[in-house]
Amino acid sequence: MSYNVLMDVIDFLSKPEAYPHPVKQIKLIQTHISWVFLTGEFVYKIKKPVEFGFLDFTTLEKRHFFCKEEIKLNRRFSPEIYLSVVPIVKRNNAFFIDGEGKIVDYAVKMKQLPQTACVTHLLEKDKITPTIMQAIAKKMADFYLKAETNREIATYGLPEKIEINIKENFDQTASYTSRTIPEKIYNALKEYSFSFLEKEKDRFLKRITAGQIKDGHGDFHCANIYWHQGKAYILDCIEFNKRFRYADVAADVAFLLMDLDFRQASFWGNNFLNTFLAQTNDFSLLGVLTFYKIYRAYVRGKIKSFETDMPGISTAQKEAATRQARVYFELAYSYLSKPCSPRILAVTGLLGSGKTTLALALAARLSAIVIRSDAVRKHLVGAKPDTHLYAPFGKGVYTKEMSERVYESLISLAEEILGYGFPVILDASFNKEIYREKVRALSQKMGCPYLFLYCQCEEEIIKNRLQQRQKKGEDISDAYLGLFETFKKSFEPLRDENKIIVDTGQPIERTIQEITKRSIV
Structure with a gap:
């Protein structure tokens, strides 16, 4: 034609x-x-x-x-x-x-779908909520748990296959170094990308062994996500080249996180990430997350560069595409100098004392990774985190032996995450001194500070929270009112000097402000 x-x-x-x-x-x-x-x-x-x-x-x-x-x-x-x-x-x-x-x-x-339902619009109008981001995260977590993988797909996680995409990016943008990307940034990102693939080869091979190379989305960013009538819709996956769709799950997660960074909405990216990790238990994706965020930002910069040469668009559109390309390339470059500040925050307290709310709110401000004992426990027994396993105190999956396994897993995951350079927030009751000692030992081993945040509030508030939680059944926690008194009696006093007592009966923003004024966070 x-x-x-x-x-x-x-x-x-x-x-x-x-x-x-x-x-x-x-x-x-x-x-x-x-x-x-x-x-x-x-x-x-x-x-x-x-x-x-x-x-x-x-x-x-x-x-x-x-x-x-x-x-x-x-x-x-x-x-x-x-x-x-x-x-x-x-x-x-x-x-x-x-x-x-x-x-x-x-x-x-x-x-x-109405354009007002697009996540880009919701962000602009400040209408994004934790409920929306968590629903998107859960939808994608469910998708990836079922997404196809096989021997051929797995090969796309090999460093030499990933290198093909990386090389293509830099080859196709070489002519734009004087137009949309400064030569300094071009050279720095090129050096990092090829060097990381070589030096951290084992991380990529580990992802293959873990079965995390899937037939995924390939273009997972805010403009392709909608929230309409209480439901998340994901659109426009890449159909034209399986090389872009067959990829590490981390590559798709990184795309959304990068896009939220681009839109000055990193807070919501952290909310998505921690929900996704709780659902999938796929913490090893953190080892390649920055690499893929750089890759995704670079691809967006490349596409915007292409748009500057697209026939049929106005001068104003070309200028806008040039500006956006530069911002994407600068964002990719900024990830090279993101400061690493490994630290351990252990959020502790009675059932219903507000530990998870505090952990997630703090994580979003610190770019920290939350490890929830409730999620870890479910994964250890092969259950989905949203599956409720209610049991009497010390029974079922809440025996002493099982709790010891949970805390061992918490500490093991925390060590891995700290090794990747992320701060860690441990969301568990830490009701026994033997569990708290594990935090101190990890802090010493990793050479990073730790802090216990002891959550407390009026018992009337706690009991009401526990009643509402069980009634709604939306949170992954299995805590319920009937456990409260027995659990309270079993809770050993927290006498660690590195602790802050947090009043979770007040608005969460005030709580966060008090913690940041008084602690290592």
């Missing part, structure tokens, strides 16, 4: 009469690989006949194939949204979506 005919198609699809359903208003969004028509009820996405090395849409057959792939692959995330592949036809010297006529191209037909 010639360029002129192609432009005629785009022109006709900008008119309501081109569609087989009522259309009041049409909005066209253009990317470097697609034209996207928003018609109110439905979205139609047409692939541009372009070739970028990493994708090839130059023939009708290829565009048809990848339209079908897009439907198939994205139904794994949001089956209600991805409807069908429809032909674009020519009849009576005009072009239409579907119906009789000569097929000239194809479009992916989707249900249109």
